[in-house]
Amino acid sequence: MKFGVTNLRRLRNVAPIDIKPITLLVGKNSGGKSSFLRSFPLFRQSLLTRTSSPILWFGDLVDFGSFDASVSRFNKADEVTFTFSASGIGFEEQEYYYFIDDFPVVQRSSQKARLISASFTPTIVRRQEKNRLSILEYHVSDKDIKVKIQMTDEGLVQEIYINGVESSKFLEGAKMVSSGASLFPELRIIPNKEQVPVGAPWRHLSSSALVAPLFKILRQNIDGRVRDPSLQELARRMISSGFPDTEALLAVARSSGKMVGERMRYMLLQNSNLRDRIFTTITLSNIPLLSRSIGNHFKPILSSVLYIGPARARSERYYRYQDLAVDEIDPDGQNFAMFLNSLSRSKLEAFSNWVESLFGYGVSVTQKTGHISISLIDRGIETNIVDVGYGVSQVLPVLGQIWWARERTSPRARNASISILAIEQPELHLHPAHQALLADALVEEAKASRARNTNARTIHYLIETHSETLVNRLGEFIAAGRLSPDDVQVVLFEPSEDGLMTDVRVVPFDNNGSLVNWPFGFFQPPVI
Structure with missing residues (x-):
């Protein structure tokens, strides 16, 4: 999967970037890293909430404020554009429409599955205090076919361009309509009854x-x-x-x-x-089939995104017990205790063993008199999490999300071709040695995800970080032959020449684990 964005806050024009199994976002503060990463939970909350607009800027996962707060201040067109691109998109069925007694009837014909490489670029504008889809662009790269659809303020298809030529006239009395305000709308061609x-x-x-x-x-x-x-x-x-x-x-x-x-x-x-x-x-x-195929490919991926933010809740000695079945960790880790308590005994033991293999201590949950407590187990001795240091309590929800990305079995995750876990600053409050162990967890999970089955859903980690240790550790894994340079990359966010916006470029690792064209002294303070 590749993702690009235009005119989102400081991000003027980010060409589609391949979301590799491990993608690190690095750069100075207020450079647009968080805007790029938080776009993924933004899409999830937009797709899983019944809305009248394609994007829900403020929700349970992230808060972009509003369209006006999100669009670049230097964008004269006053529009935000996203691009989603992938290969291996299933392209299987055609729809046929008929009228019987004034009612449209839909019939689908099964065809041999075909796979295409395609991209979808929706442009969002603000009209009458609401977000609207203004332009839908599709590019089928296998055939070099480009489709551009201009929408009205009411959400109707106005003009259709195929490879730059206005082609609505070829509908000959039929009309193309959109299924609604979704970020991935389905398009349909409805014939006039006179054609039947x-x-x-x-x-x-x-x-x-x-x-x-x-x-x-x-x-x-x-x-x-x-x-x-x-x-x-x-x-x-x-x-x-x-x-x-x-x-x-x-x-x-x-x-x-x-x-x-x-x-x-x-x-x-x-x-x-x-x-x-x-x-x-x-x-x-074939445009309606293309729109449906692209939606069927990307919506499961984006609606199953896992996200853990940088401001994680402080651990408590005791948590009030509630009869809740928690199947995901909140972005701030507030419900982490209830998440652990909802796991089966075997799952909790598996998580504890996994954490112990990395950091040397296990995890246990105790429920007494209406309260829950989390303890760490070191050589058979249990210690309440509050008594073992702030850094450990901050990294546990991150480890929980990494482990759960592999273990979860929700229908949305099963239907996605890849699973994305977005993490902001996982290294907060961690000693450099533990930051390196965090890299070990990412590498081992990425390798395990690929080794289980080449056709199975793989986990892709999108991580915003300021940790030089984390970056260097991944380079060491490559140099040791334990990680392929094709599976990891650094995305560098740098101020533009005018200082107003941010330029974004991909910095790959070479086979020796060194970053290619890395700016000298990037992690160092200015010379006094």
Whole structure:
């Protein structure tokens, strides 16, 4: 997965960045690192809450304030843009619409699964005190097809551009509509009832809204001896073949006979006007499927994001017990005790053993007279967490999130191709030696996630940090051959030349564990 953002606070234009298994965000304070990282829990709270706008700027996970507080002050267009990009997006089904007694009927045809590489860029503006989707941009990189959809203030599709050419006219009376205010809206093409033959049983119709226009093109250019039902079926199969590809369309045409195949070869290879009309009609017909496929890919990822913030709650000697089933840790770790108490005995023991393997102490939970206490176990001796130092109490919720990212079994997480855990400043109040152990936990979990099954959901850690120790430790792992440089990167946030905005660039590790083009003295104070 890649993610980019434009005009969000100090982030003027961040090109899509690959979210690798371990991605560290580093830079000086107030440089935009938190804005970038918190975008992920922002998307989660927007997708999981019933809203009338695509983005819920203030919610239970993060608080961006409002659109006005989030948009860059130096953005004259007054808009915020996000970009989501991935390969391996499933592209499987086509929808067909019919009218029976004035009601639309939807039929889906199963097709062989196809995988595409694509990106989606929604642009958000403020209209009449509400956030609106202003522009939807889709790019299918496999076919080099770019679609730009202009929306009205009422959320209706206004204009459709395919590779820069306005193409709404090819809908021929049908219309494209949006499913609502979601950040990932589904688009639909609704035909006029006049396009469906009167009295035709819907089960015998095998046409989408744009089969009729494509059939019209074929009928005008293919010998009349080829009967209408055959051409209607050919038009349906051409649309069902996915985004237009000359060789694929010629193969479909040849299966309808030599005469049709030869005529189609002329239309696609020698008549550029007909080829453009055919390609545009097929592309338009596949836009709804593209919007749904992209939503089905990204929504499970973003709605299952785990997040732990920098201001974590101070540990207490006793916690008031509540009959709550807690299946996630709050961003501030406030409910960490109840989270541990909700684990089964075997799960709690597994967590304790995992922490002990890293830091040398286990974890236990005791419930007495309506209260819960957390203790650390060192060589068989239990000590209340309040009595072992502030740093330990601050890192435990972080360790809990890292461990839970692997263990959780919620439906949202199972349906996601990757699982993202966003952590802000996990090194707070930790000795450098323990900061290095935190890197060990990340590396071991990332390796275990990949080793379990190459086709299974993998965990990707997005971490904002000021820890030189954490960065250097990852380099040591690479140099020792225990971590691939392809699985880790540093994203550097630097002030722009004018000092008003932030420039962002990726700094990779080489095979020796050294950072490539790293600024000299980055972690050092100014020379006196």
